[in-house]
Amino acid sequence: MRGPLTGAGLGLILSAPLAALFFLAAKLLSIRFPPFVGFERLSRWLPGAWVTWGIDFMVGVLRRFRVEDTSRAAKVAEQALALALFVFACAVLGAVLFAGAAHVRRRGWKLAWGAVVGVGLSLPWLDERRLAASIGLVPSGFIGMALLLVWLKEQWRKASQAVQATRLDRRRLLIQVGGSSAVLTLAGVVLGRLATSREGIGGAGVPWSAMHPLPNADDPVQPVPGTRAELTAVERHYRVDINLSPPQINEVSWRLKVDGLVKQHRQFSLPELRAYEPTHQFVTLSCISNPVAGDLIGTTRWTGVRLSRLLQDVELLPDATHLKMHAADRYDEVIDLERVRADPRIMLAYAWDGLPLSPEHGYPLRIYIPDVYGMKQPKWIVRIEAISRAEPGYWVRRGWDPKAQVQTTAVIDVIGPTAVRARTGEWVLPVGGIAHSGARGISRVEVQVDDGPWDLARLRRPLSQTTWVIWRYEWPFREGRHSFAVRAFDRGGAPQEVTPAPPHPSGATGIHRRSWPA
Numbered sequence: 125m126r127g128p129l130t131g132a133g134l135g136l137i138l139s140a141p142l143a144a145l146f147f148l149a150a151k152l153l154s155i156r157f158p159p160f161v162g163f164e165r166l167s168r169w170l171p172g173a174w175v176t177w178g179i180d181f182m183v184g185v186l187r188r189f190r191v192e193d194t195s196r197a198a199k200v201a202e203q204a205l206a207l208a209l210f211v212f213a214c215a216v217l218g219a220v221l222f223a224g225a226a227h228v229r230r231r232g233w234k235l236a237w238g239a240v241v242g243v244g245l246s247l248p249w250l251d252e253r254r255l256a257a258s259i260g261l262v263p264s265g266f267i268g269m270a271l272l273l274v275w276l277k278e279q280w281r282k283a284s285q286a287v288q289a290t291r292l293d294r295r296r297l298l299i300q301v302g303g304s305s306a307v308l309t310l311a312g313v314v315l316g317r318l319a320t321s322r323e324g325i326g327g328a329g330v331p332w333s334a335m336h337p338l339p340n341a342d343d344p345v346q347p348v349p350g351t352r353a354e355l356t357a358v359e360r361h362y363r364v365d366i367n368l369s370p371p372q373i374n375e376v377s378w379r380l381k382v383d384g385l386v387k388q389h390r391q392f393s394l395p396e397l398r399a400y401e402p403t404h405q406f407v408t409l410s411c412i413s414n415p416v417a418g419d420l421i422g423t424t425r426w427t428g429v430r431l432s433r434l435l436q437d438v439e440l441l442p443d444a445t446h447l448k449m450h451a452a453d454r455y456d457e458v459i460d461l462e463r464v465r466a467d468p469r470i471m472l473a474y475a476w477d478g479l480p481l482s483p484e485h486g487y488p489l490r491i492y493i494p495d496v497y498g499m500k501q502p503k504w505i506v507r508i509e510a511i512s513r514a515e516p517g518y519w520v521r522r523g524w525d526p527k528a529q530v531q532t533t534a535v536i537d538v539i540g541p542t543a544v545r546a547r548t549g550e551w552v553l554p555v556g557g558i559a560h561s562g563a564r565g566i567s568r569v570e571v572q573v574d575d576g577p578w579d580l581a582r583l584r585r586p587l588s589q590t591t592w593v594i595w596r597y598e599w600p601f602r603e604g605r606h607s608f609a610v611r612a613f614d615r616g617g618a619p620q621e622v623t624p625a626p627p628h629p630s631g632a633t634g635i636h637r638r639s640w641p642a
């Protein structure tokens with residue numbers, strides 16, 4: 125038993141320099157970081173229910189710790205998990221290697237065994253999108269590590285068999301291995317970082333919002349200070365997707381392919397798409413995993429080409445009824461052609477707030493579909509395929525609502541912090557927040573304090589029919605501790621769902637409550 129354990133320990137130590145080497149090499153070869161590839165593969169592979177549970181759990185923990193930016197923290201947590209998985213695999217490699225090598229005498233066979241185990245364990249980390257480069261890198265890394273381990277096993281044995289000062293010899297070996305590992309790790313990370321800083325992708329320029337007033341700037345209903353920003357800065361917009369690092373797409377070689385049930389396959393370059401008359405729309409995008417009052421929701425100004433307009437230049441065959449959108453990360457979703465033809469707001473977007481999409485948010489092209497959660501709206505689109513029937517998309521296949529229509533919700537962002545003197549002379553406590561109902565708008569927001577009646581809040585004119593609405597309420601102040609609740613009604617007067625439901629499978633519902641003072 126000592127053998128495999130020692131092997132696992134040495135594998136654990138060596139996983140650090142191997143990861144650092146991969147980090148540097150991945151940058152230089154422009155392939156994805158192998159530990160991330162393995163984790164992404166696993167997350168696409170596991171049953172949807174497990175992944176959903178994992179995401180819910182993570183969002184829950186992050187919220188409990190009141191993390192500022194859930195989606196960013198979640199990505200960091202996932203990346204840490206990916207590294208942990210990689211370290212674990214290296215420990216397994218060490219254990220298997222030591223266990224097997226104990227049964228072979230000849231040095232040649234030991235080395236052969238090392239190579240076999242190395243190749244075997246390298247398979248899950250290969251990047252299928254850059255197979256050649258990744259086959260050049262990953263197996264050699266693992267084989268190198270395996271051979272090093274075989275050699276170390278020999279050294280370990282010698283150290284153990286030395287006539288005297290056994291402990292010391294072993295300790296010296298460990299210190300040597302650990303020390304060189306640390307140095308190599310540091311070097312790999314530093315060099316890798318240097319290689320990254322040279323990449324610098326686009327994104328330069330001035331956002332639209334820095335040069336233009338918002339369309340509702342003159343509205344007399346101003347947000348209560350402490351309400352979230354009405355227009356989310358793009359770098360503060362939540363990010364949710366199935367990747368640990370976003371697909372890096374080169375605009376020069378990228379094409380939007382349109383094929384399937386079409387008379388003739390078409391390809392569009394980004395300049396060709398930009399040459400169409402652009403359409404602009406203020407949009408609130410929300411993740412279906414967003415809990416009531418969560419931060420997986422954001423609003424910005426989308427620019428793109430109307431999908432219905434683009435389709436005029438593609439000859440669809442009569443039996444085409446749906447469009448399947450394929451993304452560079454192998455994400456996919458399907459949309460009804462009737463809906464596309466009926467809704468001119470549906471666009472293929474290439475800009476947010478006047479700037480090209482960032483790599484995280486779908487550069488170079490993503491779709492906007494009003495009234496549905498983000499899961500229905502692929503980023504990094506590379507291909508649109510005309511098909512003749514509905515098909516479940518990525519998250520639908522994993523158990524989420526096929527329609528994924530945005531739920532009506534209202535959120536209290538801020539209470540107070542203190543009562544203020546109103547113009548009428550009485551003391552009021554300002555309360556403010558947002559309400560959102562996809563593209564169905566908000567007609568009414570009501571606030572209830574303690575067991576009092578539901579009272580109307582004032583609504584600020586929204587940026588568009590497809591964004592959240594900012595509301596505010598002046599509560600006639602009374603001393604003591606109070607509980608505040610808020611509820612919303614959509615444009616048609618339909619009340620929000622007040623029964624609490626978790627995000628899975630159809631989006632979170634329920635009344636948001638807060639007490640004051642906190």
Ligand SMILES: Nc1nc2c(c(=O)[nH]1)N[C@H]1C(S)=C(S)[C@@H](COP(=O)(O)O)O[C@H]1N2
Pocket residue numbers: 361362363364365366367409410411412451452453454455456484485486497498499500501502503504505
């Ligand atoms: N290609 C691709 N598109 C995707 C996803 C993804 O994983 N891959 N995630 C979807 C989900 S679940 C959401 S909530 C939105 C989030 O968009 P954002 O990260 O720009 O806020 O992207 C959607 N589009």
Ligand SMILES: [Mo]
Pocket residue numbers: 364410411412413498499
């Ligand atoms: Mo999402």
